[in-house]
Amino acid sequence: MNAVEIRGLTKAFGSGDSRVVANANVDLVIPAGTIHALVGENGAGKSTAMKMLFGMLEPDSGEIRVNGDRVRFKSPMDAMRSGIGMVHQHFMLAGPYTVLENILLGAESTGPFSRLPLAEAEKRLKSLCDRYSMPVDPHARIEDLPVGMQQRVEILKLLYRDSKILILDEPTAVLTPQEIDALFSNLRRLRDEGRTIVIITHKLKEVLAISDRVSVLRQGRLAGYMETAHATAEKLAEWMVGRKVILSVAAAATAGHGRGEPRLKVQNLLRGVSFEVRAGEIVGIAGVEGNGQTELLRSLLLPEGRSVEILGKDVSKSPASRIRELPVAFFPEDRLRDGLLMDESAERNLLLGNQRNPKFVDRWGVIRKGALDAALERAWHEFDLRPKRRQMASRGYSGGNQQKLVIAREFEHDPKLVVSAHPTRGVDVGAIEWIHRKLMDARDSGAGVLLVSSELDEILALSDRILVLLDGRIVAEYAGGSVDALTIGRAMGGARA
Amino acid sequence: MSDLIGILESSLRIASPLIFAAMGGLLCERSGVIQIGLEGLMIVGGFAAAVGALQTGSAAAGLAAAALAGVVFGYVYAELSVRFRANQIVAGTGMNFLAMGLVPFLSKVLYENTGTTPSLPLEQRLSWHWAVVLALGIVAGVAWMIRSTPVGLWIRFAGEHPAALESAGISPRRVRMRSVIAGSALAAMGGAVLSIGLASAYSRNMVAGRGFMALTALIFGKWRAWPALGACLLFGLAEGLQVRFQSGAIPVQLMQVLPYALTLVVLAGFVGRARAPQALGRQD
Numbered sequence: 001m002n003a004v005e006i007r008g009l010t011k012a013f014g015s016g017d018s019r020v021v022a023n024a025n026v027d028l029v030i031p032a033g034t035i036h037a038l039v040g041e042n043g044a045g046k047s048t049a050m051k052m053l054f055g056m057l058e059p060d061s062g063e064i065r066v067n068g069d070r071v072r073f074k075s076p077m078d079a080m081r082s083g084i085g086m087v088h089q090h091f092m093l094a095g096p097y098t099v100l101e102n103i104l105l106g107a108e109s110t111g112p113f114s115r116l117p118l119a120e121a122e123k124r125l126k127s128l129c130d131r132y133s134m135p136v137d138p139h140a141r142i143e144d145l146p147v148g149m150q151q152r153v154e155i156l157k158l159l160y161r162d163s164k165i166l167i168l169d170e171p172t173a174v175l176t177p178q179e180i181d182a183l184f185s186n187l188r189r190l191r192d193e194g195r196t197i198v199i200i201t202h203k204l205k206e207v208l209a210i211s212d213r214v215s216v217l218r219q220g221r222l223a224g225y226m227e228t229a230h231a232t233a234e235k236l237a238e239w240m241v242g243r244k245v246i247l248s249v250a251a252a253a254t255a256g257h258g259r260g261e262p263r264l265k266v267q268n269l270l271r272g273v274s275f276e277v278r279a280g281e282i283v284g285i286a287g288v289e290g291n292g293q294t295e296l297l298r299s300l301l302l303p304e305g306r307s308v309e310i311l312g313k314d315v316s317k318s319p320a321s322r323i324r325e326l327p328v329a330f331f332p333e334d335r336l337r338d339g340l341l342m343d344e345s346a347e348r349n350l351l352l353g354n355q356r357n358p359k360f361v362d363r364w365g366v367i368r369k370g371a372l373d374a375a376l377e378r379a380w381h382e383f384d385l386r387p388k389r390r391q392m393a394s395r396g397y398s399g400g401n402q403q404k405l406v407i408a409r410e411f412e413h414d415p416k417l418v419v420s421a422h423p424t425r426g427v428d429v430g431a432i433e434w435i436h437r438k439l440m441d442a443r444d445s446g447a448g449v450l451l452v453s454s455e456l457d458e459i460l461a462l463s464d465r466i467l468v469l470l471d472g473r474i475v476a477e478y479a480g481g482s483v484d485a486l487t488i489g490r491a492m493g494g495a496r497a
Numbered sequence: 498m499s500d501l502i503g504i505l506e507s508s509l510r511i512a513s514p515l516i517f518a519a520m521g522g523l524l525c526e527r528s529g530v531i532q533i534g535l536e537g538l539m540i541v542g543g544f545a546a547a548v549g550a551l552q553t554g555s556a557a558a559g560l561a562a563a564a565l566a567g568v569v570f571g572y573v574y575a576e577l578s579v580r581f582r583a584n585q586i587v588a589g590t591g592m593n594f595l596a597m598g599l600v601p602f603l604s605k606v607l608y609e610n611t612g613t614t615p616s617l618p619l620e621q622r623l624s625w626h627w628a629v630v631l632a633l634g635i636v637a638g639v640a641w642m643i644r645s646t647p648v649g650l651w652i653r654f655a656g657e658h659p660a661a662l663e664s665a666g667i668s669p670r671r672v673r674m675r676s677v678i679a680g681s682a683l684a685a686m687g688g689a690v691l692s693i694g695l696a697s698a699y700s701r702n703m704v705a706g707r708g709f710m711a712l713t714a715l716i717f718g719k720w721r722a723w724p725a726l727g728a729c730l731l732f733g734l735a736e737g738l739q740v741r742f743q744s745g746a747i748p749v750q751l752m753q754v755l756p757y758a759l760t761l762v763v764l765a766g767f768v769g770r771a772r773a774p775q776a777l778g779r780q781d
Binding site: 075076077080086088090092093094095096097101102104105106107108110111112113114115116 | 642645646647648650651653654657658660661662663664665666667772775
């Protein structure tokens with residue numbers, strides 16, 4: 001019996017020139033009582049397909065069957081009535097209210113103006129917690145709970161509604177390795193008692209670890225489907241990208257780097273973060289998102305009195321414009337917001353932040369066309385920016401090429417220090433290796449590199465030294481190559497792991 | 498002693514229109530819609546109540562007329578702010594100006610003057626005892642509804658995390674539309690208490706910033722019913738004292754400033770960690 005059967009699902013957004021086909025003729029067959037992974041790169045159409053299954057979007061054509069019955073969902077309410085529940089990537093929980101209130105929302109089962117059945121709900125929640133060994137305090141406020149626990153509340157919310165088909169959108173993005181293990185064992189238990197689980201992800205390692213079957217989407221189409229037992233990461237990556245991909249990151253960093261002069265020195269940022277990045281080393285900052293990474297990165301460009309030295313120069317009172325005149329490359333955390341002007345061409349974006357750079361602008365404030373052309377040539381050839389189009393708006397590039405554009409621009413500063421935040425987030429599998437190579441080349445040619453990332457594998461593969469950030473503090477430091485993911489994971493989780 | 502009781506009595510009386518308006522504001526704002534139009538709602542409510550009571554000779558009908566006017570105004574504001582996603586500060590200010598212009602106009606049409614309705618005989622006025630009892634009942638009702646009923650839960654989520662409400666199968670827009678309309682009716686009833694309860698007619702500039710004062714009380718009360726009631730009573734006390742001591746040695750003008758000065762002091766000094774509903778005024 002198939003829990004979900006999707007045939008010829010098609011959905012397009014916009015019209016005319018800006019028409020984007022998010023799903024084209026997608027077929028998905030998901031047998032009941034299995035864990036199904038739906039993988040693909042950003043923009044491949046995974047979320048669109050699941051939003052249609054959950055009634056948040058209506059398909060243009062194609063049919064959806066749930067437990068054999070043809071369904072047409074007009075809203076998530078319809079989907080929930082058919083036993084489908086979804087854990088969204090950004091949790092649907094209100095911080096100031098209790099676990100119980102969040103779980104009860106929309107499932108009150110009493111008249112709108114009568115008393116909330118809190119006591120009964122608590123009893124039912126307790127029995128669910130016991131049955132699935134997922135303890136949680138019903139009276140705790142959501143905002144006081146760690147992220148892993150919040151996710152547990154989301155899953156309990158679905159179980160409270162007795163959802164038989166659970167869709168989880170990128171459930172591991174915000175978890176420590178320990179929390180991921182706990183989540184996976186809970187999911188297996190739910191499957192073993194007959195529920196069906198669909199997990200949306202782009203992490204191949206997790207696909208192989210948890211799923212029974214896997215479907216791969218590429219550019220809105222089904223690129224492949226197989227039983228996970230027969231799958232390999234290489235095969236899945238090939239389906240995702242459409243060509244062979246080298247997944248193994250270049251040889252792990254070796255000790256012996258980082259004997260050079262300090263390129264970045266910070267003291268007492270956040271709640272007492274102090275460290276140095278020396279010439280010829282990559283320093284990785286590991287940590288679950290939201291533990292101070294954003295504030296740390298921000299104070300490197302806007303020190304506002306905090307103690308920051310860049311290339312031996314005290315910049316604690318310098319404005320960002322002064323800091324940007326130094327040979328330093330910054331890859332911002334959110335490149336769509338802070339890295340690129342999405343409606344402008346590659347050429348314009350290469351100029352961004354170089355408005356006062358004499359290489360690009362003469363002393364009368366006129367742009368040196370020749371220098372800009374040369375930079376564009378370099379972006380095309382050295383940085384492999386594709387497609388090679390002069391006038392296309394930057395939003396037209398893929399995630400990987402947008403990041404290449406940022407990298408190409410930042411390398412125009414001939415950086416002696418590279419500050420790189422989540423350099424491969426939302427980047428196609430094919431471009432990840434290239435970006436890692438670039439960072440290692442920068443290090444090998446004597447730059448200091450600061451790498452902030454929530455991808456533990458990336459930190460492990462590239463870093464000569466690893467610092468773990470938790471709650472605004474550095475809680476652990478390791479030499480690269482001497483530590484495994486589990487150890488770092490424990491440090492990332494702090495006392496609560 | 499009788500002096501003290503007198504002051505308390507008058508502050509309770511003076512606070513009652515504020516209480517209605519603050520509770521109305523609470524319903525709107527907890528659902529995520531900024532309600533800066535309380536002033537205008539009190540104006541139309543006050544006028545509609547006076548007209549209704551004059552026409553029918555019944556205070557209850559006056560109160561009902563005010564509620565109806567509040568529903569109409571609230572509906573217009575809900576359409577603007579919830580359906581058409583207008584900027585809520587701008588739309589709310591617009592509603593205030595609309596009220597300030599509409600009432601003198603209607604008054605001119607009905608009574609040949611720009612702002613004052615004919616006086617009601619005493620027996621057709623709303624007894625202020627009843628107004629106070631009703632106000633306190635509404636506070637209790639609103640507090641209970643917000644805390645303990647499904648509707649209250651929906652309103653709280655609409656104001657805090659509308660996407661969560663939607664994913665639970667309930668439309669945040671519908672919840673907001675209804676909260677705004679219900680809240681507007683309550684605020685307009687506050688105007689009615691002012692015109693046919695505390696006075697015997699609607700007169701021009703009668704509301705005199707009480708809508709904004711109610712909004713301040715709501716914020717001071719951190720968007721919670723009982724604390725907001727406390728804030729209203731405090732403002733009522735300040736105004737009661739002001740009236741009491743007008744004949745004293747202190748210059749009248751200085752005393753008249755008291756309620757407003759208190760509003761400022763309270764806002765600056767005591768609100769501190771006030772935390773507005775997360776989605777208040779947001780349109781996504």
